[in-house]
Amino acid sequence: AQSVAQPEDQVNVAEGNPLTVKCTYSVSGNPYLFWYVQYPNRGLQFLLKYITGDNLVKGSYGFEAEFNKSQTSFHLKKPSALVSDSALYFCAVRDMIEAGTALIFGKGTTLSVSS
């Protein structure tokens, strides 16, 4: 069965510092991996995805994520955090082989960037 774990409920970082939001996954085959961001009372906005190829994926708003197959991780990173990055972040996975189109989401990590 597919699953996603986001081990931190909350991440606190000062503006200008680098940030990391962690994600690990479990699939039976090879994964498609996604990061979304959710602002209060709004839907999910797509940030980036890993399908195949380069393990470092660049996305919107200066975010990037590194796919690590041996550690089954897909951590979200940004070199310099902004206060406006404060939001709820979700990691999601799909199995390339297993039937089904649903995204399986983690529980989310709240990012708080202080000025």
Added chain:
Amino acid sequence: DTGVSQDPRHKITKRGQNVTFRCDPISEHNRLYWYRQTLGQGPEFLTYFQNEAQLEKSRLLSDRFSAERPKGSFSTLEIQRTEQGDSAMYLCASSLGRRNQETQYFGPGTRLLVL
């Protein structure tokens, strides 16, 4: 920017009443998904349409839930005899493609409160 739209954005109802939500996907997207998100959790898959065909249903989709996409464009999600446990954010997403690597784009959601 014609993204995914959902109506209504908020719905308050009494237990036992029926409610219906509408989702308009991004134009020409052939795939449409419904998810449910409760407080402190990531979205959970409910059902999926490819054009007008409902191809997948989660076990979360009880007999009281029904979804349609009659002409392969907009979709409706109906909940009959609502229960307090149905209170959640209902999210719609759409995508274009035939393989599972394409990105799902989410609407703003309909927040349901059952009293």
